[in-house]
Amino acid sequence: MGQTSMVSENRQAAENYVAKIFETIERRNPEETEFHQAVKEFLDAIIPALEKDPDYEKNGILERLTEPERLITFRVPWVSDDGKVQVNRGFRVQFNSAIGPYKGGLRFHPSVNGSIVKFLGFEQIFKNALTGLPIGGGKGGSDFDPKGKSDAEIMRFCQSFMSELAMHIGPDTDVPAGDIGVSGREIGYLFGQYKKMTGRFDAGTITGKGLTYGGSLTRTEATGYGLVYFTKEMLAATNQSLKNKTVVVSGSGNVAIYAIEKAEELGAKVVACSDSSGYIFDQEGINLKTLKQIKEVERRRIHTYLEKHPTAEFFEKGDIWSVPCDIALPCATQNEISEAQAKTLVRNGVMAVAEGANMPSTLEAVNVFHQNQILFGPAKAANAGGVGVSALEMAQNSSRMSWSFSEVDEHLKNIMKNIYKNASFVAKEYGYEGNLVVGANIAGFLKVADTMIAQGIV
Numbered sequence: 001m002g003q004t005s006m007v008s009e010n011r012q013a014a015e016n017y018v019a020k021i022f023e024t025i026e027r028r029n030p031e032e033t034e035f036h037q038a039v040k041e042f043l044d045a046i047i048p049a050l051e052k053d054p055d056y057e058k059n060g061i062l063e064r065l066t067e068p069e070r071l072i073t074f075r076v077p078w079v080s081d082d083g084k085v086q087v088n089r090g091f092r093v094q095f096n097s098a099i100g101p102y103k104g105g106l107r108f109h110p111s112v113n114g115s116i117v118k119f120l121g122f123e124q125i126f127k128n129a130l131t132g133l134p135i136g137g138g139k140g141g142s143d144f145d146p147k148g149k150s151d152a153e154i155m156r157f158c159q160s161f162m163s164e165l166a167m168h169i170g171p172d173t174d175v176p177a178g179d180i181g182v183s184g185r186e187i188g189y190l191f192g193q194y195k196k197m198t199g200r201f202d203a204g205t206i207t208g209k210g211l212t213y214g215g216s217l218t219r220t221e222a223t224g225y226g227l228v229y230f231t232k233e234m235l236a237a238t239n240q241s242l243k244n245k246t247v248v249v250s251g252s253g254n255v256a257i258y259a260i261e262k263a264e265e266l267g268a269k270v271v272a273c274s275d276s277s278g279y280i281f282d283q284e285g286i287n288l289k290t291l292k293q294i295k296e297v298e299r300r301r302i303h304t305y306l307e308k309h310p311t312a313e314f315f316e317k318g319d320i321w322s323v324p325c326d327i328a329l330p331c332a333t334q335n336e337i338s339e340a341q342a343k344t345l346v347r348n349g350v351m352a353v354a355e356g357a358n359m360p361s362t363l364e365a366v367n368v369f370h371q372n373q374i375l376f377g378p379a380k381a382a383n384a385g386g387v388g389v390s391a392l393e394m395a396q397n398s399s400r401m402s403w404s405f406s407e408v409d410e411h412l413k414n415i416m417k418n419i420y421k422n423a424s425f426v427a428k429e430y431g432y433e434g435n436l437v438v439g440a441n442i443a444g445f446l447k448v449a450d451t452m453i454a455q456g457i458v
Contacts, residue, residue, distance in 0.1 A: 010051045010052070010054065011047070011051045013050075013054065013057070014048075014050035014051040014057075015047060017050060017062065018043045018046075018062070021039075021043060021062045022036075022039065022040060022043055024063075024066075025039050025066055029118070032114060032115035032118060032119075033115060034115045034334060035115045035118040035122065037119065037362075037363060038119040038122050038123055039066055039122060041359075041363060041366075041437070041441070042122070042441050042445075043062070045437055045438045045440075045441035046442050048431065048442065049442045049445060049446060052430075055453070059453050061449045061452060064452065065125070065448070065449070065452075066122070068093050068094065068095045068096075068118065068121065069094050069095060069096060069097060070093070070094040070168075071091075071092075071093050071094075071117075071118070072091065072092040072093070072094070072140075072168055073090070073091055074089075074090045074091075074164040074165075075087060075088075075089065075090070076089065076142055076157065076160050076164070077160055078153070078156045078157045078159075078160045079156060081150055081153055086157075088142050088143055088157070088161075089113075089142060090140070090142045090164060090165065091112065091113075091117040091141055091142065092138065092140035092174070092176075093120075093121035093138060093139055094121075094136075094138045094168070094174055095118075095122055095124065095125055095136070095137040095138055095139070096125045096137045096448060097136040098136060098448050098451040098452045099128075099134055099136055099448060099451050100128075100133070100135040100136045101136055101170075101171070101172055101173055101174055101175055102135075102136045102137065102138030102173070102175070103124070103135035103136060103137070103174075103175050103177070103390065103391065104120065104121060104128075104137060104138040104139040104176070104177070104387070105140075105141075105178050105179030105182065105208075105386075106139075106142075106177070106178065106179055106182045106186075106190075107120070107139075107140075107141035107179040107180045107181060108142050108145070108146050108180070108181030109143070109180050109181045110143050110145045112141045112142055113143065116141075117139050117140060117141060119334070119358075120139035120358055121138055121140075122137070123137075123358055123359065123379065124137035124138060124139055124387070125137030125448060126380050126440070126444025126445060126448065127379070127380040127381070127383075127384045127387060127444070128387055128391075129444040129445075130380065130381055130384055130419045130422065130440060130443060130444050131384050131387060131415055131419065133388065133391040133392075133415075134391075135387070135391050135394075138176075139179075140165070142157075142161060144157055144161075144181075145181070147181075151185070154185065154186060154189065158186055158189035158193065159189060159193040161190070162189075162193035162194050162197070163197065165194075166193070166194050166197045166198060169205055170205055171203075171204035171394070175204065175205060175206065175207060176205075176207075177206065177208045177386075177387070177390045178208040178254075180333065182208075183208075183253075183254065184209075184210055184215075184220070187206060187208045187209055187210075188209070188210055191205070191209055191213070194206065204393075204394045204397035204398055207390035207391075207393040207394060208390065208393075209393070211402075214393070214396075215393065216389060216392060216396055216403070216408055217403065217404065217408050218405055218408035219386075219390065219393055219408075220258065221254075221261070221262075222389035222412055223254065223255045223258070223259075223385050224255045224256065224258025224259035224260070224261065224331070224356065224385075225258055225259075225261075225262045225385060225409070226382075226384065226385015226386065226389075226412055226415070226416045227255065227262075227329060227331070227354055227356040227382050227383055228242070228262035228263050229385065229412065229416035229417070230354055230377050230382045230385075230420055231329070231352060231377060231382070232266065233416065233417055233420035233421075234352055234420065234436075235352060235375070237424065238375065240351070241267070242263060242266040242268040242327070243267035243268070244267060244268070244269075245267075245268045246269055246324070246325045246326045246327070247268045247269065247271070247325055247327045247328075247329060248271060248272045248273075248320060248321070248323050248325040248327075248328050248329070249263070249272070249273045249329045249356075250279070250329070250330045250331055250332040250336060250357075251275070251330075251331035251332035251333075251356070251357065252291060252294075252295050252302055253331070253332075255356045255357065255383070255386075256273055256329075256331040256332070256356065257288070257291060257292060257295065257296070259329050259331055259356055260273065260286055260288055260291070261288055263329070264285070264286075268327065269285040270285060271283060271285060271286065271323065272286070272320055272325075273286055273291065273302070273320075274320045274332065275295075275302040277301050277302060277303065277316065277317070278302065278314055278318050279302070279314075279315050279318055279320040279323075280302055280303070280305050280312050280313065280314050281314075281315065281323060282309060282311070282313075283311075284309075284311070284312075287305075287309060290305055290309060291305065302314070303316075319341065319344075321337060321342075321344055321345055322341075322344055322348075323348075324348035324349060325349075325350055326350065326351050326352070327350070327352045327353070327354075328350050328353045328354075329353075329354055329355075330353070330355055330357055330360035330361065331356030331360075332360065333357055333358075333360065334357065334360060335359065335360065335361075336360045337353075337360055337362065337365045338364070338365055339362060339364035339365050339367075342361065342364070342365035342366075342368035342369060343368055345374075346368060346369075346372045346374065350374060351374065352374065352375035352376075353369055353374055353375070354375075354376075354377035354382040355378055355382050356379075356382065356383050357383070358383070360379065366378075370435065370437075376436060377420075377436055378440055380440050380441070380444065381420070381423050381436060381440040384416070385415065385416055388411075388412060388415040388416075389408060389411075389412055392408055392411055419440075420436075422439075423436045423439035423440040424436065424439055425439070426438075426439040426442050426443040427439030
């Protein structure tokens with residue numbers, strides 16, 4: 001049998017294995033469209049690795065990787081300010097612990113359900129592996145909506161949520177952090193309740209904490225800064241830089257705000273950002289001081305930016321991806337860039353897209369970017385800075401030390417640079433030079449899968 005024939009047989013076997021796994025996923029997890037999408041992207045990307053080494057199929061790696069080790073669902077009762085009993089649903093998926101304790105954020109948003117939590121947890125496995133740090137993949141949250149709630153209501157909800165979650169987490173077991181709807185305020189309430197219930201100050205149980213009780217400098221900025229550091233590496237590989245580039249950033253939470261800050265610091269001009277009510281366009285460049293005041297201090301809607309900058313424009317429910325730009329940084333939520341929007345970005349001259357949110361581009365949109373040779377940084381690589389610094393916070397908590405902002409930032413730069421180099425190298429090694437979706441997925445997969453084989457069938 002010739003070598004070409006053997007390669008062809010291995011390829012067919014890998015494709016058949018992937019098809020079988022995905023059919024099982026759809027059958028066992030009906031209507032979980034976000035989870036299906038995340039798994040589909042991953043499976044398609046790792047076919048070259050399965051083709052090269054059939055032992056992954058012999059060891060049932062995909063069967064085990066795509067099934068969570070544990071999925072916890074629980075009731076969260078709390079009392080609103082008007083005295084009414086409210087009930088939300090809480091989730092925690094502990095997806096894979098091969099390389100370390102489960103690690104991943106908590107999301108409080110009305111859209112949270114089993115599918116959302118599973119897609120996020122599945123992505124987290126490989127994102128965490130790419131950081132080079134010893135952390136496994138998990139995720140959690142609730143369909144609770146913090147918008148419009150008083151501080152007292154948010155505190156009562158967080159305390160009730162943690163009353164159940166506490167029995168499933170710990171510094172060497174599962175370490176939650178923040179995500180959409182969970183910032184420093186919520187983390188404080190969650191940690192306070194955990195400490196009360198356990199009677200221990202296990203600072204490493206939750207990351208994203210305040211600086212006065214074990215938090216890390218640079219954690220707030222980490223995902224946004226890391227996204228821009230990754231984008232910088234992508235551009236540098238083609239002898240480009242952020243200097244004088246026009247940038248559009250969706251969202252206006254932590255990721256978006258600090259992506260804007262770092263992009264501007266590196267010489268770019270950010271002309272648009274958004275929230276769920278619409279987007280603002282400022283031809284002069286987004287004024288970061290105003291944006292931080294609105295979103296971090298006053299917690300107001302994005303249109304109030306115009307009160308201080310009347311020459312800017314607000315587009316209610318508008319499409320931010322219609323704004324011409326050189327670089328697009330989607331930092332809001334999943335599937336915010338459709339195939340049609342991707343085509344609009346390409347027509348308007350975009351040269352690079354890097355994902356700050358989790359899975360913000362549909363599979364069809366990603367194909368558009370690849371077909372048009374647009375530099376594309378997938379979320380599991382480009383937005384790994386947040387969890388990277390979360391792991392650094394865990395390290396500081398373990399040693400009872402606190403590092404300076406510059407020390408943590410330097411670690412973050414190195415983490416993002418190494419993620420880019422690793423994903424880029426693996427993509428080239430497997431015959432997909434420049435395709436960071438393939439490179440990042442295979443790089444993360446190999447680390448986790450090889451560790452799972454080493455640990456036996458567990």
